[in-house]
Amino acid sequence: MRFEAPESLSEQIAQHIGQRIVVRSLKPGERIQELKVAGELNVSRGSVREALLILERRHLVEIYPRRGAVVSELTVSSVNALYDIYIDLLCMLGRKVLERWAGHELNGLAAQVRNHGSLLGELSPSGNDPERVIEAGFDLVRNACGMVENPFLQETLENFRPAISRTYYMVLESRPGEAAETGALFQKLAEAAMQSDAAQLQQVIQQYGEHQRKQILTILTEENA
Amino acid sequence: MRFEAPESLSEQIAQHIGQRIVVRSLKPGERIQELKVAGELNVSRGSVREALLILERRHLVEIYPRRGAVVSELTVSSVNALYDIYIDLLCMLGRKVLERWAGHELNGLAAQVRNHGSLLGELSPSGNDPERVIEAGFDLVRNACGMVENPFLQETLENFRPAISRTYYMVLESRPGEAAETGALFQKLAEAAMQSDAAQLQQVIQQYGEHQRKQILTILTEENA
Numbered sequence: 001m002r003f004e005a006p007e008s009l010s011e012q013i014a015q016h017i018g019q020r021i022v023v024r025s026l027k028p029g030e031r032i033q034e035l036k037v038a039g040e041l042n043v044s045r046g047s048v049r050e051a052l053l054i055l056e057r058r059h060l061v062e063i064y065p066r067r068g069a070v071v072s073e074l075t076v077s078s079v080n081a082l083y084d085i086y087i088d089l090l091c092m093l094g095r096k097v098l099e100r101w102a103g104h105e106l107n108g109l110a111a112q113v114r115n116h117g118s119l120l121g122e123l124s125p126s127g128n129d130p131e132r133v134i135e136a137g138f139d140l141v142r143n144a145c146g147m148v149e150n151p152f153l154q155e156t157l158e159n160f161r162p163a164i165s166r167t168y169y170m171v172l173e174s175r176p177g178e179a180a181e182t183g184a185l186f187q188k189l190a191e192a193a194m195q196s197d198a199a200q201l202q203q204v205i206q207q208y209g210e211h212q213r214k215q216i217l218t219i220l221t222e223e224n225a
Numbered sequence: 226m227r228f229e230a231p232e233s234l235s236e237q238i239a240q241h242i243g244q245r246i247v248v249r250s251l252k253p254g255e256r257i258q259e260l261k262v263a264g265e266l267n268v269s270r271g272s273v274r275e276a277l278l279i280l281e282r283r284h285l286v287e288i289y290p291r292r293g294a295v296v297s298e299l300t301v302s303s304v305n306a307l308y309d310i311y312i313d314l315l316c317m318l319g320r321k322v323l324e325r326w327a328g329h330e331l332n333g334l335a336a337q338v339r340n341h342g343s344l345l346g347e348l349s350p351s352g353n354d355p356e357r358v359i360e361a362g363f364d365l366v367r368n369a370c371g372m373v374e375n376p377f378l379q380e381t382l383e384n385f386r387p388a389i390s391r392t393y394y395m396v397l398e399s400r401p402g403e404a405a406e407t408g409a410l411f412q413k414l415a416e417a418a419m420q421s422d423a424a425q426l427q428q429v430i431q432q433y434g435e436h437q438r439k440q441i442l443t444i445l446t447e448e449n450a
Contacts, residue, residue: 008290046271053275057282059377065233081375088317092310150306152284156381 010050013043014058017051021060021071022166032061032069059163072163079167079216086160087209091202093141093157094193096148103196109143110190116140117186120179130172133179134165171215178215182208235275238268239283242276246285246296247391257286257294284388297388304392304441311385312434318366318382319418319426321373328421334368335415341365342411345404355397358404359390396440403440407433 017037020026032052038045052069055061059082061069072078097106116136138161145154171178185208192201242262245251257277263270277294280286284307286294297303322331341361363386370379396403410433417426 046274049271050275050278053278053282057278059380077374078376081377084321084375085317085377085381088313092313096309149302150309151303152306152310152385155284156310160377 009043009047010054013037013041013047013051014054016041018055018058018060018162021055022162022169024166024170026071028071028074030071032071034068055162058159058161060166074167074220076217076220079213079220082160082163082167083209083213083216086164087206087213089153089157089160090141090205090209093144093148093153094201094205095198096150096153097144097193098196098198098201101147103194106193106196109140109147110194112140112143113186113190113193117183117190120183120186130169133172134168137168138165167216168212170219171212174219175215182211185211234268234272235279238262238266238272238276239279241266243280243283243285243387246280247387247394249391249395251296253296253299255296257296259293280387283384283386285391299392299445301442301445304438304445307385307388307392308434308438308441311382311389312431312438314378314382314385315366315430315434316427318369318373318378319430320423321375321378322369323418323421323423323426326372328419331418331421334365334372335419337365337368338411338415338418342408342415345408345411355394358397359393362393363390392441393437395444396437399444400440407436410436 017026017032026032034045034048034052038048041048052061052063056063056069060072062072063069097109116139119136120133141157141161142154145157148154185204188204189201189208192204242251242257251257259270259273259277263273266273277286277288281288281294285297287297288294322334341364344361345358366382366386367379370382373379410429413429414426414433417429
């Protein structure tokens with residue numbers, strides 16, 4: 001692989017390494033050696049350092065003084081901490097969408113939610129495409145963010161995206177039927193939004209988040225058994 | 226100024242520039258030139274780039290491809306967006322503290338809250354020390370984070386600290402009596418925590434946040450008049 005556009009070199013490197021962490025070809029706890037990566041990608045050590053700072057911001061690596069960068073761990077407590085804050089941020093996003101927009105103005109978003117639900121429902125267990133499912137889910141979050149116009153909330157959610165992608169990827173890989181099951185939840189999400197029912201919307205988001213959290217914790221326990 | 230410990234060089238540079246942004250000797254919208262800063266501080270351009278990435282994460286600068294780094298703006302809408310998410314995160318923190326700990330286990334934290342309240346109350350308008358007031362407030366947040374043990378929530382709150390410091394600094398500088406006024410709110414915070422009253426705690430946090438937001442928006446309007 002060769003990288004070209006100099007302006008976003010560190011971002012490109014970050015996305016390359018980040019993708020390897022999401023699909024777990026780089027394992028939790030694994031060290032990332034600046035010099036080795038720089039050699040493999042034929043880029044400067046400085047660009048790799050910048051990429052690692054970007055990945056730290058995205059919760060995929062941890063940088064320790066003297067020890068360098070390590071792929072962030074996936075443990076019961078780190079998954080719980082991640083889902084605690086992410087579910088809460090999504091609830092905040094849902095609330096803010098409804099504060100700003102009336103039900104009839106949410107037609108577009110609701111249609112997208114329904115389409116995503118159908119996409120999930122149609123996926124046959126054998127034709128599973130984790131990356132497509134994950135991308136569709138985040139497109140929804142991004143569009144909701146666009147409606148809320150809070151760059152801080154958007155950035156905070158974006159920074160959690162890779163870490164959530166990693167756990168969601170685990171679920172979709174080891175539970176091929178899982179994508180379909182979540183389809184129904186997306187229908188409920190669309191309904192709550194159309195009815196401008198903030199309490200219901202938050203309940204559905206929480207239900208969805210808790211469902212996913214439970215899957216991941218089960219998989220983690222199986223892996224460690 | 227000279228920088229020495231090589232391991233945390235970029236962090237040191239970030240703190241140095243960050244402090245200048247907080248006290249507004251570097252103004253919102255002002256460009257930060259890598260080469261100039263590198264020359265002034267006698268450090269490499271790479272270290273300055275890393276420092277700017279750290280400051281971007283802390284919401285104090287924005288980095289644009291080709292244009293470089295700019296001190297993040299302070300506008301009505303950016304202040305509103307910042308306080309929307311920060312108040313929400315503090316409410317989340319308050320809820321989690323009460324979920325994990327019973328009232329009598331909160332004695333230490335409540336005492337700290339009360340001390341902070343007294344500190345604010347005792348400050349005479351003339352003897353105002355914005356940095357001490359701000360630091361005491363964030364110590365409280367940090368201790369509450371320590372009780373909740375969610376590294377993601379802690380990191381997210383820490384990353385907002387410099388941006389909140391900048392706005393709080395503005396308030397304390399232009400409203401010398403303001404520190405004392407917030408003392409009473411801290412007493413209410415301690416009471417709600419001791420009574421394990423999550424709804425009341427969130428209401429007090431919101432009240433405090435809204436009060437501060439209002440001050441800043443008023444000052445911004447005055448400055449632009």
